[in-house]
Amino acid sequence: MWEFLKQLTDPNSIIEYGGLWLLLFVIFAETGLLVGFFLPGDNLILLAGILCKAKPDSLHVGYTELVTLMTSAAVLGNATGYWFGSKVGEKLYARKDGVIFKQKQIEITKTYYDKYGGNLTLVMARFLPIVRTFAPIIAGVIKIDFFKFMFFNIVGAIAWILSLTGIGYFLVQMFPQITDYMGYIFIALILLTALPILRIVLKKN
Template sequence: MDQIIELFRHLINPAWIIDNGGLYLLIAIIFAETGLFVGFFLPGDSLLFLAGFYGNELSASFHDAPFVVLMLLIAVAGVLGNMVGFWFGRKSGPMLYNRKDTFFFKKKHLHQAHDFYEKYGGGAIFFARFLPIIRTFAPIVAGIVGMDRKKFMFFNLIGSFAWVFSMMLAGYFLGKKFPGLKDHLELIVIGLVVVTTFPVLFKLLFGKAKGPIKTEAAKATEESESK
């Protein structure tokens, strides 16, 4: 656990990120958080904001590439991450409900993402981008329940680009307008974490437990048996 906390501290330190992988590290983290269930604890929102705040330094560390190129590459990583999550849900959905809970995997996160999907339909893939934990498991659930691939890709694309561009541009322009905030970034990061995780934590603490998620095939089988 101490190692996880230490890693989190490093991941909200812009200087450490730039010195230890820069854009490559950011791409890897966004890919993992948006498609691999082991990445649910990664601080995607604050990372993107900090990447924007330190946009000039990040660009310099990546061959002086324009800032918009950085955003495009990170957004593509988010798209690919969701595609992997969707594929994993399609192939391994039933197996996940026989898997025991670990630190990196908890079935309640799947149930939570499923509730979100049931409430918002295809739009859940878009809205989930802005919610920690949910954004990791939403594409997996979409794969499990058999969401149409074209519909999934549509919301996947616009969701990833909207999330990455909004977070990074907010950090970029705030850094330009108020450069003195670099001395108080830890407070901004804490604020972002609180605002973005509160709805999820509330659901985890007070939401009711749900039964297993059923795939479309399982639902069809049950309906045929009941007739």
């Protein structure tokens, strides 16, 4: 079980052992399941873009197909999160902290809703760990209009998938040996995406 969880948090293992379908499931789960916040969405999408160009046999699809499938998984994930939030409602705020779920995760996401409003948060959240998992859930809790939610859900998914896969795909064209430095790239991306979250946590403390 522990080995399986380790593989789920390692972008290389996800693609090596699970291929395209596990890649799509992880993108769906990170945005659609309450426990999905620990999954490596950003790094996985970037890696998929790199491998699509550098090692096309690893995913067996072209760039356009890859982007379409990943965007669809991200949209469906958010829609599932919205549905869950609409069903659970205020019970989520009363839920006690557990090993995985923490009320602080809800508080961080709510800070973005209070500061930027629901529409902008749904787009911005795609690029922020933790927030991207809880943003659609809270949208369901506070009953944001579903059609409006779906519009910004789709816009955010397209922006998230296209930007990260595009960066990965074109980095290979500029630096063919980039696959030798994936560890450093993953660390840099984790730090960049975690900074806004750390800023909120430090402010609250």
